[in-house]
Amino acid sequence: MSRFLFQILVMLLIASAALAQSRTPLTIEATWRMQRLGDPSLSPDGRVAVVPVSTADMTENKILTDLW
Numbered sequence: 001m002s003r004f005l006f007q008i009l010v011m012l013l014i015a016s017a018a019l020a021q022s023r024t025p026l027t028i029e030a031t032w033r034m035q036r037l038g039d040p041s042l043s044p045d046g047r048v049a050v051v052p053v054s055t056a057d058m059t060e061n062k063i064l065t066d067l068w
Helices: 002-020 028-033
Strands: 052-057 062-067
Touching: none
Parallel strands: none
Antiparallel strands: 052 062
């Protein structure tokens, strides 16, 4: 019986923690502030990979891309 009560208590704690998180709505501006990953490319020998990461520069009205 005590194991059953313990499981109920754990589930209630998890549920309360999930409800306590503040959720802000996803706006268009927030999506433009996110970085975007492009398609990774492998070197011919397969030892090195490159991934383009793009960010939007709203003041210049450009998309900037860096290679990682």
